[in-house]
Amino acid sequence: xNILILGGxxxxxxxxxxxxxxxxxxxxxxxxGNAGLTSIAECAAFDIEDPSAxxxxxxxxxxxxxxVGPEAPLAAGVADALRAADILTFGPSAAAARLEASKAFTKxxxxxxxxxxxxxxxxxxxxxxxxxxxxxxxxxxxxxxxxAAGKGVVVAMTExxxxxxxxxxxxGAFGEAGAEVVIEEFMDGExxxxxxxxxxxxxxxxxxxxxxxxxYDGDAGPNTGGMGAYxxxxxxxxxxxxxALSEIIQPCVDEMARRGTPYQGVLYAGLMIKDGQPRxxxxxxxxxxxxxxxxxxxxxxxxxxxxxxxxxxxxxxRPVHWAEDHAITIVMATDGYPGSYEKGSAIRGLDELPEDSxxxxxxxxxxxxxxxxxxxxxxxxxxxxxxxxLSEARDKAYEMTRQIDWPEGFYRKDIGWRALGD
Numbered sequence: 001x002n003i004l005i006l007g008g009x010x011x012x013x014x015x016x017x018x019x020x021x022x023x024x025x026x027x028x029x030x031x032x033g034n035a036g037l038t039s040i041a042e043c044a045a046f047d048i049e050d051p052s053a054x055x056x057x058x059x060x061x062x063x064x065x066x067x068v069g070p071e072a073p074l075a076a077g078v079a080d081a082l083r084a085a086d087i088l089t090f091g092p093s094a095a096a097a098r099l100e101a102s103k104a105f106t107k108x109x110x111x112x113x114x115x116x117x118x119x120x121x122x123x124x125x126x127x128x129x130x131x132x133x134x135x136x137x138x139x140x141x142x143x144x145x146x147x148a149a150g151k152g153v154v155v156a157m158t159e160x161x162x163x164x165x166x167x168x169x170x171x172g173a174f175g176e177a178g179a180e181v182v183i184e185e186f187m188d189g190e191x192x193x194x195x196x197x198x199x200x201x202x203x204x205x206x207x208x209x210x211x212x213x214x215x216y217d218g219d220a221g222p223n224t225g226g227m228g229a230y231x232x233x234x235x236x237x238x239x240x241x242x243x244a245l246s247e248i249i250q251p252c253v254d255e256m257a258r259r260g261t262p263y264q265g266v267l268y269a270g271l272m273i274k275d276g277q278p279r280x281x282x283x284x285x286x287x288x289x290x291x292x293x294x295x296x297x298x299x300x301x302x303x304x305x306x307x308x309x310x311x312x313x314x315x316x317x318r319p320v321h322w323a324e325d326h327a328i329t330i331v332m333a334t335d336g337y338p339g340s341y342e343k344g345s346a347i348r349g350l351d352e353l354p355e356d357s358x359x360x361x362x363x364x365x366x367x368x369x370x371x372x373x374x375x376x377x378x379x380x381x382x383x384x385x386x387x388x389x390l391s392e393a394r395d396k397a398y399e400m401t402r403q404i405d406w407p408e409g410f411y412r413k414d415i416g417w418r419a420l421g422d
Contacts, residue, residue, distance in 0.1 A: 003067065004058055006070070009029070009379075032045050057215065068090065124181075134159060185298065244269060297384050330398065333378055336378075344375065346374055362384060364377060
C-alpha cells in the first residue's frame with residue numbers, strides 16, 4: 001500500500017514508525033512531517049486542513065490509505081472529502097469529530113446515552129457564567145467549547161480563577177473556540193486514557209495509558225499538552241475498563257450511529273476513576289499525544305492492520321496481540337513552554353541514541369537547518385522506551401534523555417510516579 005499520514009508531531013512520528021514496520025507498507029509519506037521522520041518516510045508540504053488540497057495530493061500520489069493524525073483536519077472535513085474521492089481513510093467524519101470539536105455536543109451525547117460524566121452548564125454570557133460559578137463554588141472546571149489546541153481547559157481551584165478563565169475565553173482568548181464555555185463539576189479521582197477503535201458499529205479496545213499534564217515535577221506548574229506518558233495504566237483495571245466500555249463508550253457510539261453520524265476511527269476516552277467507577281472527562285477523536293507514542297511502541301507493526309481493518313469495517317472479532325510489557329515516554333520541551341519560548345536552538349547527541357523496537361526518540365517539533373537538528377516547537381522530543389517492567393522502561397528512557405545535549409530544553413524527572421509509587 002501507498003500510505004499517507006497527516007500531521008507533523010510526535011504522534012505522527014510514532015504512527016509512521018509502527019506503520020513502516022509492516023510489510024504491507026510499500027511507500028510512506030507524512031505531511032508535513034518533521035526532521036526525525038525523514039529517515040523513515042517522505043515528507044510533503046501542503047495544507048493538511050484543506051480537504052481539496054489533501055484529496056488532490058492523495059490522487060496525484062496514488063495513495064491507497066490515509067491516516068489522519070491531528071483533530072483539526074478531521075473537524076475541517078478532510079476525512080469526508082477523502083471518502084467522497086473513494087480513498088480509504090482512518091478518521092471520523094466532521095460530524096462525528098464534533099465529539100472533540102464541541103464539548104457541549106459531547107455532553108448532549110452523554111446525556112442521551114446515559115453515560116456517566118460530570119454535571120455541567122453551558123454559557124455564552126459572562127455574567128450568567130459568573131453567577132453560576134459563585135453559586136457552585138470551587139474547585140470547578142472551565143472549558144472552551146471548541147478546539148483550542150489542548151489549552152482550552154482550566155481546572156480552577158478558586159472562584160476568582162474560574163471567573164477569570166470565563167472572562168478570558170468569552171473575551172476572545174481562544175477565538176471562536178471560546179464563544180461558548182462549558183462549566184463542569186470538579187471530579188475527584190485518578191485520570192487515565194482508554195483507547196478504542198470504532199468502525200461505526202463495533203468497538204475494539206487497543207490500550208490504556210496515563211499522561212502527566214503539569215509542566216514540572218510533583219504535578220506543579222501550568223497545564224501542558226502532556227509531559228510524558230506510560231502504558232498500560234494500572235488504575236484502569238480489567239473491571240473498570242469493562243465498565244467504561246459498556247457504560248460509556250459503547251452507548252455513545254450507539255447514539256452516534258442512531259443519529260446518522262457513525263463514528264469511525266480511534267476514540268480516546270479521558271476517564272476519571274474513583275473506587276473503580278469511571279466517569280467521562282472528555283473524548284478526543286484522534287490518538288493522544290504523547291499517549292500515542294507508548295501505544296505504538298507496544299503495538300508495533302500490527303497497528304497498521306488494526307487501523308486498516310477499522311477503516312474497512314472489519315473490527316468484529318479482531319484480536320489485539322499484546323506483549324506483557326510496559327512503555328514510557330519522556331517529553332523534552334523548550335524552556336518557557338507552555339508559555340513563550342525561543343525557537344531554533346540546536347539539539348545534539350541524537351545520532352548516538354538507540355533506535356529499535358524497544359527504544360526510540362520520536363520528534364515532535366524539530367527541523368533540519370544547516371545540517372543540524374533544531375527545535376521548532378514547545379514540545380520537541382519524545383524519548384520512548386519499552387521493557388518487561390515499567391521501572392526498567394523508565395530507567396532506560398531517562399538514560400537516553402540524559403545523553404541528549406540540549407541546554408535550552410527541560411523535562412520532568414518523575415514520569416510514571418503514580419504507577420511506581422515514588
